[in-house]
Every structure is written in structure tokens, then in C-alpha cells.
Amino acid sequence: MKNNRFLSILFICLLLAVGVSAQNTVKTSVPDTIIIPVVPDSDTIGIARVRNELAAAKLNEANMRMEIELLKYQADAADSLKQAKQMQRIDSLRALTPGVPVVVTGDTLFYLYAKRGGYTPQQRAQMDADAIEELGKRFNLNPDSVYIESTDIVTDIMYGNKVIVSFTDQDGLWANCSRDQLAAKERQVIVQKLKELKEEHSAWQLGKRILYFILVLAGQYLLFWLTSWLYRKLKVRIQKLKDTKLKPISIQNYQLLDTQKQVNLLIFLANIGRYVVMLLQLLITVPLLFSIFPQTKDLAYTIFSYIWNPVKSIFWGIVEYIPNLFTIIIIYYAVKYLVKGLRYLATEIDSGHLKITGFYPDWALPTFHIFRFLLYAFMIAMIYPYLPGADSDIFKGISVFVGLIVSLGSSTVIGNIMAGLVITYMRPFKLGDRIKLNDTTGNVIEKTALVTRIKTPKNELVTIPNSFIMSSHTVNYSSSARTYGLIIHTEVSIGYDVPWRKVHQLLIDSALATEGVSADPEPFVLETSLQDWYPVYQINAYIKEADKLTQIHSDLLQNIQDKFAEADVEIMSPHYMAMRDGNESTIPKEDIKPQTTGTGSTKPA
Structure with a gap:
């Protein structure tokens, strides 16, 4: 830079020296070159004056040209310095600034880096691509008619009156060439692409696309017909299985599915399979139809993406989820076998094979259920972070909502569980x-x-x-029956005319004669009250079988009636007046057992 500046100053000094010497030369040589004879004629004097003025004008013109060349050189020197700085700045940005591709029908033609007229490189690339693609759809297109038109500030690639692409000096700097060279280079690329587009949109190509469209439709119709034909054949084969290979499906004595129901189920599944196959055919055929024509090719890719993107995301989701799945499986089996071990211990304690001091056998299974619940809850808590979508806000919101519903509606349930x-x-x-x-x-x-x-x-x-x-x-x-012996009791009222010791013995005999009453401890009698008309006796007996309490109590009452009837003792409940006017006793005669006399004969009691 310093050398260039020094040379520029030296050149300016030489030009000034040349200019001064030229002026001196002109001043000294004017009298020598322009000789004006002294004549008295006035025309001669005018001609001389004109010649002098012409010589002065030429001198001024030479000076002005020198000044213009000097200014032009200074401007070129300034532009060169500015251009050098721009090149340095672009070189520093080139590795960090990716170009914006101009993409037409999937092909990248060139790259843009600089702005122009308020448009960003992205906007310029999109506008240029749209212009080339729109031009390529013309049937009367002549790609060789694309030409270049250059101005002081921009170089345009044009077709007719339409500007296709414009390049500036900044674009040339990014390409390490001038904008005219860049335009000439990219014109060849654009012409080649326009030729391809013309070939693609020609009438011959349109005819072929229409033919392909018809063939695809015909093929899809044949596939539908073939699918329906196969379904009808399969339906006939299924119906024939009713009398050959199909047998009723039964669970114990319940017939879950007879042969006709199995046939109907198989036909239904076959019909579902037919519609699934048809749907898959449509999912392939519809994008294929749209991809035939360039105008609908993007729509075909969109439709195919609707099908492929979910499948791809699900597939990659499954692949990425495999490590978490292995973690979940390990946690599950660890908890499963731990629960099995606890179940074995609980079964041994419940059966009495394993005894733990202070731990009752009937606690074993309930305790096992509690630990099993806690272990499974712990397992769910450990597995939860590894579930798909566990970190999503939707999953968290649903979890909070379910927890809120459970907490609000389960107060009674929780109370019963704790009880x-x-x-x-x-x-x-x-x-x-x-x-x-x-x-x-x-x-x-x-x-x-x-x-x-x-x-x-x-x-x-x-x-x-x-x-x-x-x-x-x-x-x-x-x-109580297992530990101490359960005491059953009943009360009877006997008149004061019967000795209480006899009543006690009759009641004890009645208890001992009752099946299920224990002889040890022996039954005992309590006198609970002395009423106006009779005393009240209470018989108490021990039993070991609480399940038969009702039956034992009934048998005891029957035996009391029998024993007192045999002893000819009236039971004063309900009340009877102790007055005899010749009426019969209330003791039933037909239930009195015959008494054996000392001589071996029997007589009624």
C-alpha cells in the first residue's frame, strides 16, 4: 500500500512538471510559431487574433485533460483501495458465511452471498429460482435467446424483456471475479437448466405423463379387483372349514365359540384384511399419481411425507427407546422375583412351617400383600421416567389430573383400606x-x-x-371357644315348690346330655333372681364349637324340657297359678319316657 501511494504521488509530480514546462514552452514559442505580419489590412489583424485565441484554447484543453486524467487516476486508486479492503473482508467472512443456493426443481444452480436493493440473499435466491422455473414452463421457450445486459452498477441475465438474474459488484467479489464474468458463467448454467425444463414440459413429455397416469389408474383398478377376488376365494375356503377342521372352543362346560361363530369371526377378519390391503395400495398409488406431473410433484412428496414421517418417527422412536426398554425389563423382573421370594416366606409362615416370635401366622398373607403393593408402587416410580413421553407436559398434566381425581374421590376408600x-x-x-x-x-x-x-x-x-x-x-x-371354651346359657323359672338342688341337678343333666357341651369344665347353674311367683335359674355350659352355637343352644332347650318332664317338674314359664282344682298338669304325657320299677316292670310316670 505504501509503495502504491508513493508511486501515485511521484506520478502526480511528474504530471505537474510536464504541465509547467508545457506552459513555458507555449508562452515562449507562441511568438515563434505565430508570425503576424504587420499589414495595414483589418482582416489580417482579425485572423491573427483568432489564431491566438485558438492556440490558447488548445492549451486550456490540454490542461483540462491533464486534470481529468489526474482525477480519474485518483478515483481509480481510491476504488482499488476500497476493493482491496472489501476483498480482505470477504475473504475473512467466506469460511463463516454459507451461500444461499438457487434451487430449481431440486438442482442447485449457483449461490448468492450479498444483498441487493433491500433484498436478502434468501429472498434473491427464491425470486431467481421462481423466475427460472416460471420461464422453463413456457412452450415457446428458446433457451439460447438468454442474453446479458450490463450497466454501470449491475449486470442482468435476461430473456426478452424479463430479468432472470441480476449480479452486482459484491456478487463478483464473492466469486473472485467481475460481475460480467460471473454473469457469463452463470448464463451457461441457466441456459442448460432451461433446456432441461423445456424438455420436461414439452408436449411429448405431457403425453407420456398422461399415459403413465392412465396406466397407474388401470393398475390400481386391477389390484382392487384382484384383492376382492382373493377375498371371495378366501371366504369360500373359510366356509368350508366349518365342516372339516373347525371345532367348538369351550372353557370347562361353557361353549365360547361354536363353528359358525368361528366362521363369522374369520370372515370378518378377512374383510378387515382386505380393506387394509386396499388402503395400503391407495397410500402408494396416490403419491405416485401426483408425482407424474411436475405441477403436482411437491404435493406428492407432501402426501408421501404424511405417511412416511409418522412411520419413520415411530420406527426411530422404537429404536431409541430400546435402552430404556431393557432398563424397564430389568426393573420388572427384579421386583417380580423379589415378590415371589416374599410370597414363599409368607406361605411358609402362614402354614406354620416357619415361626417368628411375636409374628402371628395370620399376619403373613396380609403383610405380604402390603409389601407387594409397596414394591409394585416402587417399581412404577422407577419405571415412570423411562416411559415414552414421560417428560412431555401433556403426560405430566394427565398424571396430575389423575392424581387429583383419585385424591378427591378416594377419601372413603383410603379410610377403608387403613381400617x-x-x-x-x-x-x-x-x-x-x-x-x-x-x-x-x-x-x-x-x-x-x-x-x-x-x-x-x-x-x-x-x-x-x-x-x-x-x-x-x-x-x-x-x-373364646378355642381359648377358654365359650359359655352358652339360658334361663328357666321353676316354682318354689321344687327344691333348688333338684332343679340345679336337672339343669346340669340337661346340659351334659346335649351334644357339643363339654363335660370339663362342668356345667354350672346360677340363680339370677327370686320373683314373686318363682325363682329364675340360669344354666351355663362350655362349648368348643362356636359355629354350632345355635344348634347346641336349641338342643339344650330341648333336653331341659325332656329332663324336667321326666322328673315330673313343671317349668313355670310362662306363668302358671299354683292352684289345683283337679285340672291336669301342663307336663306333656306323650313325651314322658316309661320308668322302670324295681321288679323290672314299667309304669307311666
Whole structure:
């Protein structure tokens, strides 16, 4: 740069020196070159004056030309410096700035880097591509008629009066050449592309495309016909299977599917398969039809993308999900076998093979169910982050919504579950126990986390929520019978005319004669009250079978009647007046057993 500036200054100095010497020469030589004779004629004097003025004008013209050349040189020097700076800046940006391709029907013709007239390179590339593609669709196109027209600021590639592409000096700098050279180079590329477009949009090509269109339609019609023909053949074969290979499908004694239902099901599946095949054919044929014509080729790609993009995304989603799937499988099987181990331990404890101090056998299975629930909940919590879409806002929103619904609607359910857990570890009863819950008496036949079911002696099934059991009092007959022996009792009233010791013995004998009453501990009698007309006696007996409580109690009452009738003792319930006017006793005669006398004869009691 410094050398160029020094040369420029030296050149300007030489030009100034040449100009000064020329002026001196002109001034000194004017009298020598222009000799004006002294004549008295006035015309001669005018001619001389004109010649002097002409010589001065020539001198001024020479000076002005020198000045113009000097200014032009200065401007060229400034432009060269500016151009050099621009080239340095472009070279620094070239590696970082990608060009914008001008793409026509899938082919990249050239690249644009600079703005022009307020348009970005992207906008210029799109406008140039549209102009070339629109020009290529003309039937009367002559690609060789494309020419170049250059002005002071821009070089245009034109066809007729239409500008196809414009190049500026900036475009030339990016291409390391002048804009005219760039335009000449890209003109050949555009002409070649226009020839291809003309060939593609010719009448011959249009005829071939119409023929292809008709052939594809005919092929699709034949495929539809062939699919329907195969379906009809398959339908006939299926109907023939009814009497040959098909057999009724039964689960235990229930016939799930007979042969006719199987035939109908197979025909239905075959029909579904036919429509699926037809749909696949259409999914292939429709994009193919649109791709035949250039005007609808983009639409064909769009339609095909509607089909292919979901399939591709699903496929790649499955491939990318395989590592997470293996993680989920490992977690699942780890929890599964841990649950199996806990089930084995619970079964051993429940059966009595394994005993743990302070842990009752009837706690084993409920405890196992609790741990199984916790393990599966833990498994779900571990698997949740690996599920597809677990990080999406929609998935999170649905999870929050489901949790809110469960929390709002499950307060009673949660209360019953907690009550069920408390009942399990309180052990107020177990399966098979005879219990009394408020006014309900029966055997426990089912215990769940939510409810307990009781079967009454009348075969009534009563379902009771666990939360209700927690707030009620429960009587367990079976537990008392197993541990201490359950005491059943009943009361009778006998008149004061019968000695109380005899009544006690008769009641004890009645209890011992009852099946299910234990002889040890021995039954005992309590006198509960002394009424105005009679004392009240209460017989108490031990039993071990709480399930037969109702039947044992009934048998006891029957034996009391028999024993007192045999002893000729009246039971004063209901009340009887102790006045005899010759009426018969209330003791039934036909139920009195014959008594054996000392001589071996019998007489009625």
C-alpha cells in the first residue's frame, strides 16, 4: 500500500512538471510559431487574433485533460483501495458465511452471498429460482435467446424483456471475479437448466405423463379387483372349514365359540384384511399419481411425507427407546422375583412351617400383600421416567389430573383400606370365626382391604365396610371357644315348690346330655333372681364349637324340657297359678319316657 501511494504521488509530480514546462514552452514559442505580419489590412489583424485565441484554447484543453486524467487516476486508486479492503473482508467472512443456493426443481444452480436493493440473499435466491422455473414452463421457450445486459452498477441475465438474474459488484467479489464474468458463467448454467425444463414440459413429455397416469389408474383398478377376488376365494375356503377342521372352543362346560361363530369371526377378519390391503395400495398409488406431473410433484412428496414421517418417527422412536426398554425389563423382573421370594416366606409362615416370635401366622398373607403393593408402587416410580413421553407436559398434566381425581374421590376408600390394615394387625377375628358385629351374627367368609363379608346362620351375606367395623364393637365367639371354651346359657323359672338342688341337678343333666357341651369344665347353674311367683335359674355350659352355637343352644332347650318332664317338674314359664282344682298338669304325657320299677316292670310316670 505504501509503495502504491508513493508511486501515485511521484506520478502526480511528474504530471505537474510536464504541465509547467508545457506552459513555458507555449508562452515562449507562441511568438515563434505565430508570425503576424504587420499589414495595414483589418482582416489580417482579425485572423491573427483568432489564431491566438485558438492556440490558447488548445492549451486550456490540454490542461483540462491533464486534470481529468489526474482525477480519474485518483478515483481509480481510491476504488482499488476500497476493493482491496472489501476483498480482505470477504475473504475473512467466506469460511463463516454459507451461500444461499438457487434451487430449481431440486438442482442447485449457483449461490448468492450479498444483498441487493433491500433484498436478502434468501429472498434473491427464491425470486431467481421462481423466475427460472416460471420461464422453463413456457412452450415457446428458446433457451439460447438468454442474453446479458450490463450497466454501470449491475449486470442482468435476461430473456426478452424479463430479468432472470441480476449480479452486482459484491456478487463478483464473492466469486473472485467481475460481475460480467460471473454473469457469463452463470448464463451457461441457466441456459442448460432451461433446456432441461423445456424438455420436461414439452408436449411429448405431457403425453407420456398422461399415459403413465392412465396406466397407474388401470393398475390400481386391477389390484382392487384382484384383492376382492382373493377375498371371495378366501371366504369360500373359510366356509368350508366349518365342516372339516373347525371345532367348538369351550372353557370347562361353557361353549365360547361354536363353528359358525368361528366362521363369522374369520370372515370378518378377512374383510378387515382386505380393506387394509386396499388402503395400503391407495397410500402408494396416490403419491405416485401426483408425482407424474411436475405441477403436482411437491404435493406428492407432501402426501408421501404424511405417511412416511409418522412411520419413520415411530420406527426411530422404537429404536431409541430400546435402552430404556431393557432398563424397564430389568426393573420388572427384579421386583417380580423379589415378590415371589416374599410370597414363599409368607406361605411358609402362614402354614406354620416357619415361626417368628411375636409374628402371628395370620399376619403373613396380609403383610405380604402390603409389601407387594409397596414394591409394585416402587417399581412404577422407577419405571415412570423411562416411559415414552414421560417428560412431555401433556403426560405430566394427565398424571396430575389423575392424581387429583383419585385424591378427591378416594377419601372413603383410603379410610377403608387403613381400617383394613388396622383390623388385620389387631386380630379381632379371622376367616371362619363366628362373630357378632352390632346386630349381625355370623361367620367371616371374606376379608379384603375394603370390606368384610359375614354369612349369617340364615345364609345371609352381609357386606360391612372396614371403617364401620373400626367404629363398632365386635364379639368373637370362635376365639373364646378355642381359648377358654365359650359359655352358652339360658334361663328357666321353676316354682318354689321344687327344691333348688333338684332343679340345679336337672339343669346340669340337661346340659351334659346335649351334644357339643363339654363335660370339663362342668356345667354350672346360677340363680339370677327370686320373683314373686318363682325363682329364675340360669344354666351355663362350655362349648368348643362356636359355629354350632345355635344348634347346641336349641338342643339344650330341648333336653331341659325332656329332663324336667321326666322328673315330673313343671317349668313355670310362662306363668302358671299354683292352684289345683283337679285340672291336669301342663307336663306333656306323650313325651314322658316309661320308668322302670324295681321288679323290672314299667309304669307311666
